[in-house]
Amino acid sequence: MRALIYERPFHVTVGRKPDPKIEHPNDIILKVTRTAICGSDLHLLHGGVPDCRPGHTFGHEFAGEVIEMGPSVRNRRLGERVVLPFPIACGSCYFCSRGLSANCENTNPNSDLACGVFGYSHTTGGYDGGQAEYVRVPFGDVNPFPIPDDMSEEDVLFLSDILPTGYQAAEMAEISPGDTVAIFGAGPVGLFAAKSAWLMGAGRVIVVDHVDYRLDFARRYAKVETVNFKEVGNYDVVGWLRDQTAGRGPDACIDAVGMEAVGDPVQKFIGLGLKLQAGNPVVINWCIDAVRKNGRVSIIGVYGPPFNLVSIGTAMNKGLTLRMNQCNVHRYQQHLLEHIRSGRIDARGIITHRLPLEQAPYAYQIFSDKKDGCIKCVLVPGMEASPTVH
Numbered sequence: 343m344r345a346l347i348y349e350r351p352f353h354v355t356v357g358r359k360p361d362p363k364i365e366h367p368n369d370i371i372l373k374v375t376r377t378a379i380c381g382s383d384l385h386l387l388h389g390g391v392p393d394c395r396p397g398h399t400f401g402h403e404f405a406g407e408v409i410e411m412g413p414s415v416r417n418r419r420l421g422e423r424v425v426l427p428f429p430i431a432c433g434s435c436y437f438c439s440r441g442l443s444a445n446c447e448n449t450n451p452n453s454d455l456a457c458g459v460f461g462y463s464h465t466t467g468g469y470d471g472g473q474a475e476y477v478r479v480p481f482g483d484v485n486p487f488p489i490p491d492d493m494s495e496e497d498v499l500f501l502s503d504i505l506p507t508g509y510q511a512a513e514m515a516e517i518s519p520g521d522t523v524a525i526f527g528a529g530p531v532g533l534f535a536a537k538s539a540w541l542m543g544a545g546r547v548i549v550v551d552h553v554d555y556r557l558d559f560a561r562r563y564a565k566v567e568t569v570n571f572k573e574v575g576n577y578d579v580v581g582w583l584r585d586q587t588a589g590r591g592p593d594a595c596i597d598a599v600g601m602e603a604v605g606d607p608v609q610k611f612i613g614l615g616l617k618l619q620a621g622n623p624v625v626i627n628w629c630i631d632a633v634r635k636n637g638r639v640s641i642i643g644v645y646g647p648p649f650n651l652v653s654i655g656t657a658m659n660k661g662l663t664l665r666m667n668q669c670n671v672h673r674y675q676q677h678l679l680e681h682i683r684s685g686r687i688d689a690r691g692i693i694t695h696r697l698p699l700e701q702a703p704y705a706y707q708i709f710s711d712k713k714d715g716c717i718k719c720v721l722v723p724g725m726e727a728s729p730t731v732h
Contacts, residue, residue: 344723345474346702348398351389356700359399362470362478367414370482372424376495377404377472377699379709379719380503381529381600382644386463387706390601393452394463401461402428403502404472405495408486417483423495424486426479427671428503430458430469433484444668449480456668473702475723487675490683496690496720497682500530505682505689506674508534508598511642512542514665515594519543522587524632526625527598528556528568530692530718531642535596536564537687548586550579550628555715563691580632593637595629600643627653633662641666692718698725 345359362371383400385391405425408418418424430450431443438446449458450467458480461471470477479485489498508531517523523539525532528551539547547566551557557568571579584591601622629639630653639662657664681687694717697705705719 343475344699345399345470346401346699347396348386348394348400349396352387354387354400354703354706356702359397359470359474362476364410364412365478366480367412368481368483369412370408370415370418370479370486371410372404372406372426372472372477372479372486373409374404374406374472374475374477374723375423376406376499377401377474377721377723378499378502379403379473379702379705379721381531382462382503383706384710385601385644387710391463391465393465395468398463398468399461399470399474401471401473401477402459403499403504404460404477405489405499405502406472406477408482409476411482415482418486422486423489425489425495425498425501425675426460426472426485427487427501427506427675428459428462429668429671430460430467430480431484431672432481438484441673442667442670443672444670459668473699473721475699485672487672490679493683494690496693498679498689499720500534500689500692501671501675501678501682503669503671504530505534505678505687506671507531507642507669508536509538509674509678510667510669511535511596511598511640512538514638514640514642514667515539515596516638516663516665517542517544517594520545521593522546522548523594523596524548524550524583524592524629525566525596525598526550526628527643528553528560529598532596532598533560533564533692533717534687534689535598535642536560536566539596540565541681541686548583548592550583553712556712556717559692559715559717580628583632587634591632591634591637593634594640595633595637596640597625597629597643599625601645623652630657630660630662630664633660636661638663638665642669693720695719696725697721698727699723700727 429444432448446457458467552572
C-alpha cells in the first residue's frame, strides 16, 4: 500500500509499505477514504515526541470503509463507513468503564504515560496511523464510530479528534453563562474550543494568535474577538487581556497550542533546542498569569514528558483550577454528531485544502509553515495528484 513514511525530523515521504493484516481476533482492516493532518502531527514531524522511529506512519484523524474483520468482531459489517477516535480504547478497563478512553490501561504496552494512539510514535504504542491507504484498527467493536448514511466522511471526520478535543477543552474550563474566555491558538482545536465555549454560554470569547490569516478566519468562523500578541507592546498579551477585563483577567483560559508555542525564544530554545524541558510552556504560563484569581485554566495542547518550567507557584497563590488531559473522544462523539447534524457546528467548514495522499509532504509544509491560508489539510487516498487542490 501507499503510506506516509517518517524518515527523520522535518522529513516525511510517501512510499510503499506492507498492507496491514489482522493480528488479533478483535481487529478490523479499514480502507482509508479521508485522513487529516493535525497540529499534533507537527510535534512528531519536528522531533518533539520521544521514540518516533523512522518508518512510522502518522495520522490519527481518519475515516474509511471496513474491508476485513477478525473472527471475534461482532458489531461491525463489511462495507460499513466509520470514523476512528485517536485514542485506542479497550472498552472494559477501569478507565474505559468510566468514560476515560484517553487513559485506557490496556492499549499501550510501552508506557503508562498514555493510552495507545494511532500514528503517534512508539511512546503511545507504536500503532501505524491513518495517513495511508489501509490501516489496522484494534478493538474493532469498541473504537469505530459509524457514519450515518445521510452524512459524508468530511461531515464527521473531525469527530476523530479536534472537535471533541476543542469541546473537552471548553468543558474543562467550566464555563458559566456570561463568562469571558481567552483561547490561545487559532488553529483547528482553538476554533472548535471557541465554538464550544459559545455553546456552553460564554458571554465573550477572545482568541490569541500571531498569524493574521488565522485570526481573520477565527473572526469569520467562530465569531470571536481576536488579538495578535506580536502587535501588543512587548508581547504583553497578559496585560492586554487584563485591560480588557476590568483589570482582573478572563474567567477561564484555554491552552490550545502546546509544546511549540512562540512568544518566548529562551523557553523555546531550552525546550525544543536543548530538549531540557518538554517543549515550550509559554502559553501555559500566559494562561496562569492572565486568568483572574480563582479562575480556571484548561490545557488541551500537547506536551511531551517529563517536565516544563511552569509557573505553578503563581497558580497556587491565585487559587486557580488547572485541568488537562488527552481527549476522551469516545464519550463526546454521539453528542457532537447531533451538533453537526443540527447545523450548530459546521465541522467541515474549517477545511481549506484537500490534497492527494501522494502530496502529503507538501501538505505538511504549508500547514507547518502556515502558508497559502492553510487552516486544515485533508488527504484523500487515490485522488489524482496536481500541484494544488483546494
